[in-house]
Amino acid sequence: MKIYPFKIPKQINENLVVQVDQGNSFYNKLHQHKEIQLAYILKGQGKLIISDSIHPYTDGDIFIIGGNSPHLFKSMDQVEERSHMVSLFFSEETFKEHLLKISELENLHHFFNKAVSGFKPKTKTKSIKKLMQKLPKTNKLLRYIIFLKLLRRLSNCEMSVLTDFIYPKQMSNGDDRRMQIVFDYIIHHFQNDVTLEKVSELIHMTPNAFCRFFKQRTNKTFFKYLIELRIEHACQLLKTNKDISIAQISDQSGFRSISNFNRKFKELKHVSPSNYLQHINGTLVGIPKD
Numbered sequence: 001m002k003i004y005p006f007k008i009p010k011q012i013n014e015n016l017v018v019q020v021d022q023g024n025s026f027y028n029k030l031h032q033h034k035e036i037q038l039a040y041i042l043k044g045q046g047k048l049i050i051s052d053s054i055h056p057y058t059d060g061d062i063f064i065i066g067g068n069s070p071h072l073f074k075s076m077d078q079v080e081e082r083s084h085m086v087s088l089f090f091s092e093e094t095f096k097e098h099l100l101k102i103s104e105l106e107n108l109h110h111f112f113n114k115a116v117s118g119f120k121p122k123t124k125t126k127s128i129k130k131l132m133q134k135l136p137k138t139n140k141l142l143r144y145i146i147f148l149k150l151l152r153r154l155s156n157c158e159m160s161v162l163t164d165f166i167y168p169k170q171m172s173n174g175d176d177r178r179m180q181i182v183f184d185y186i187i188h189h190f191q192n193d194v195t196l197e198k199v200s201e202l203i204h205m206t207p208n209a210f211c212r213f214f215k216q217r218t219n220k221t222f223f224k225y226l227i228e229l230r231i232e233h234a235c236q237l238l239k240t241n242k243d244i245s246i247a248q249i250s251d252q253s254g255f256r257s258i259s260n261f262n263r264k265f266k267e268l269k270h271v272s273p274s275n276y277l278q279h280i281n282g283t284l285v286g287i288p289k290d
Contacts, residue, residue, distance in 0.1 A: 016143050017089040018135045025075035026083050030183055035089040036115050037065040038150065039073075040132035044083035045240065046075040047232055049187075050118055051163040052218040052225070054232045058239075062128055063162065064154065066118045067092055074187065076236060086132050088147070099151075108151040118162035124153040164219070178203040179217060190229050191254045196222065230254045231268050234261070238277050246273045 017035070026044065041061045048055045048063060050071040057063070057073065065071055075083055096112045099105045121128060131146050131153075138146060181202050186194070199222065200210035214222045234253040237244070247258050250273075255261035265273050 014140075015090060015094050016140075016147055018138075018143065019087045019089065020136050021085045021087070022082060024082060026073035026085060030070050030072045032068050032070045033089070034067050035091050036067050036112075037063075038088040038132070038154075039063045039065065040086045040129060042084040042086065042133075044073070044075060044085065045236065046073060047229070047236070048073055048162075049229075052220050053163040054225075054228050055120070055162060056232050056236055060125075060129070062121055062125060062132070064115050064119050064121070065162070066115050069118055069163070076240070086135060088132070088135060088150070090147070105148070108148070108155050111151045111155040114155070114159065117164060119159040120162060121154060121157040121159050124157040128153055128157075178205075178213070182214065186226060186229065190226060190233070191252060193256070194226060194254070226254075227264050228268065231265055234265065234273070235269070235276070238273065239280055246277070249273070 026046075030049070039062065041057055041059065041063075043059055045058045046056075048057050048071065050065060051069055055063075073083075073085075092112050092115070096109055099108050128150060131150050134146060135143060182199060185199060185202060196207045196210070200207045203210065203213075205213060211222060214225075218225060230253045234249050237249045237252060238246075241249070244252075250258050250261035253261070255264070262272060265271075265276070269276060271279070
């Protein structure tokens, strides 16, 4: 899937851009923009793919996506409800230096250090959601006031990091085209048999050369990335499909061996699929580590 250099539509002299996305799915092309994105998902289920990492998303989730980080929101095919997201876009170069010059606001610049890798807030989420919901109806002054309030909460919240891999601002045209082909194939075929020979052949490389190419650009091996995508898909099936067995979920997630599925699931989620399902249903005390 091509990494599109996306331009955020904005008016002249507009530094804080609010965008409301509503439809059957979100913008589903792997893209990057120089602006930092604060995204609040009011409705929608799927996977956020960002740089080298995959994260599930659902109603009420909040994500901070660093500038120039390749990402996409991949909606679940089974979900019939319309997706709804409110986003705030702004560039670090516009605001970080400005905030540092005002002593009363200097603590807010910590946000920009956290935003480089992207993160998901774990605390202060209730107040963050209320502020995000107000944004579409505000004028420029109120938008700026809300922006400062958001930065204060996001600078001090507990968080989980989205990715440890920082993408270069630009890729060469040749690399970009190859990654387009590879991501497109993975996203549309991860539920089927995927071989190293097949994928490397798509971009006219030997398997060894492809492994080096993929690792250099995603910070992980091809099969680690593929397994993570499959396991996140399985987690979503466990949450949304109560009437199918774990064996069926294993098969629908691209695993041809239930024992391999159970082993890989426990490696990534630190709990078995059956216990994960019990956690979801509230019949087992505790929360699995994501």
